[in-house]
Amino acid sequence: MKIAVLGAGRIGNVHASNVAAHSKVELVAIADPFIENAIKLTEIYGGKAVKDPMELIEDDSIDGIVIATPTDTHVDLMLSAARKGKAVLCEKPVDLNLERAKIACEELKNLDATVMIAFNRRFDPSASEIHQAIANGEIGELHQIMISSRDPGFASMDYLRHSGGIFRDMTIHDFDMARWLLGEEPIEVYASASRMLEPALEALNDYDTVMVQMTTRSGKQCHINCSRQAVYGHDQRIEAYGSAGMLMNDNLRPSTVRRYNQNATDSRSPLVHFFLERYADAYRKEMDAFVNMIGQPKAVPITPFDGYMALKLAECAQRSVESGKPVKVEV
Ligand SMILES: NC(=O)c1ccc[n+]([C@@H]2O[C@H](COP(=O)([O-])OP(=O)(O)OC[C@H]3O[C@@H](n4cnc5c(N)ncnc54)[C@H](O)[C@@H]3O)[C@@H](O)[C@H]2O)c1
CATH class of the missing domain: 3.40.50.720 (NAD(P)-binding Rossmann-like Domain)
Known part of the structure; x- marks a missing residue:
């Protein structure tokens, strides 16, 4: 092919x-x-x-x-x-x-x-392990998903000017992750947003530090933290909490060695730098999924509707920030 x-x-x-x-x-x-x-x-x-x-x-x-x-x-x-x-x-x-x-x-x-x-990110090995463990019933009935998603360094103003805003550009990955892990559509979105890093984002009607809370029809909850800059590196973590337990992943590091000395205990190497490194394996697996679906129209793992829904949640989050109120998700 x-x-x-x-x-x-x-x-x-x-x-x-x-x-x-x-x-x-x-x-x-x-x-x-x-x-x-x-x-x-x-x-x-x-x-x-x-x-x-x-x-x-x-x-x-x-x-x-x-x-x-x-x-x-x-x-x-x-x-x-x-x-x-x-x-x-x-x-x-x-x-x-x-x-x-x-x-x-x-x-x-x-x-x-x-x-x-x-x-x-759906193809990241730890994210798919969490997804599979939820589906296998390992934590009983799923109650809550917590996602932390922080970039290591502030993007240029030129990039941000064309990005569409933090919810559509960055949190969009987390909205998709949330829908995928929850296994149900959120029906309500509440978001708060601040400019903790760059006041000039006001001119773009954009933010650098956001929190989103979503609820599904059956009452499952999801909380997303997003920041354009974490000084300690690319912070990408998921926690899934249910009636019979909890699942969580950790950030990726190039080495598993821990160091102990007079100044620190349990000191570890910095996190892998950014998305190209953090998700290198996920991009390979994503390409494999694409190759396998060519000629198999019924086997599309992430559909345009999924893309639309993630954008819809981003839009609801933006509206919630503007109104200061929770927003109902109407599909
Ligand atoms: N999934 C992810 O992890 C991820 C990461 C980064 C970017 N993205 C997305 O990928 C897209 C590209 O982002 P990027 O960071 O690679 O941008 P980029 O600016 O680095 O690259 C875009 C390239 O497309 C070229 N281009 C412009 N118009 C074109 C056209 N009509 N046909 C062919 N090429 C054209 C540009 O010349 C440029 O070389 C964006 O939509 C972005 O949101 C996704």
Whole structure:
């Protein structure tokens, strides 16, 4: 099977590397309007470099398209590729506009399209172990999910200006994780948000430090903490609490050695730096899931509807901050 990657930036590099390394598929091309970005990656991973992504979408010999372009291009590229009958792996978020995302999801459903949204954290080994343990009933009836999600360093103002805000850009991963682990849709969202790090975010109507609380119809609760900057590194933890026990994972470190001396006990190495390192394994497993669903439309593990719902929760959180009140989730 032949795969092309659209977008040769940070995440395009990860996907191109994983396609190139996969035994069942061939990386045939990378598209980027900044052709030098595409050339740089094809020199490492192979395939041809092109400027126009539509050239690859129109190419009948290509089976799968990976969309790793800026968010505002996702809907058009995803729909164009799906209309041509290609399998698609599309980066999160689906779009920054909920109505556009909804219309796209409806068309993709009508096309019976094979489109997966790249919520890579579902493929993180510890997250999937927690998901499986909940499903196996290891902690009895699930009552609460707690998610901590903090980035190691503040993003540039230029990035933040185009990000769509912390809920749509960053917490979106946690909204998806919450839905997946809860196994039920949240029906109410309450969020609070502060600018603890960068007052200039006010001009963008954005925040750097947020807390979200959600409740499902049966009363399950979820709490999400998000910060744009944790001085001790990339902090990514999940706790699941139930009637018969609790599950929790820990952050990743390059080494398991603990040091003891006059100044500290139980001192450990810093956390692995950021998402590219923390989720390297998850990105590989995500690519494997994508490859396995090509030609198997009923086997899409993360659907455009999942992408839409995560965006919907982000929107509800933003509205809750603005109103100071809990917001009902209307699908
Ligand atoms: N799942 C994750 O962990 C994760 C991590 C980072 C980024 N993302 C998402 O991936 C997307 C890209 O983010 P990034 O950080 O790689 O951005 P980036 O700016 O590093 O790279 C984007 C690349 O796409 C190219 N591009 C722009 N328009 C294009 C088009 N129409 N066709 C082809 N290429 C085009 C740009 O020239 C650039 O090289 C965003 O939607 C972002 O939210 C997801």
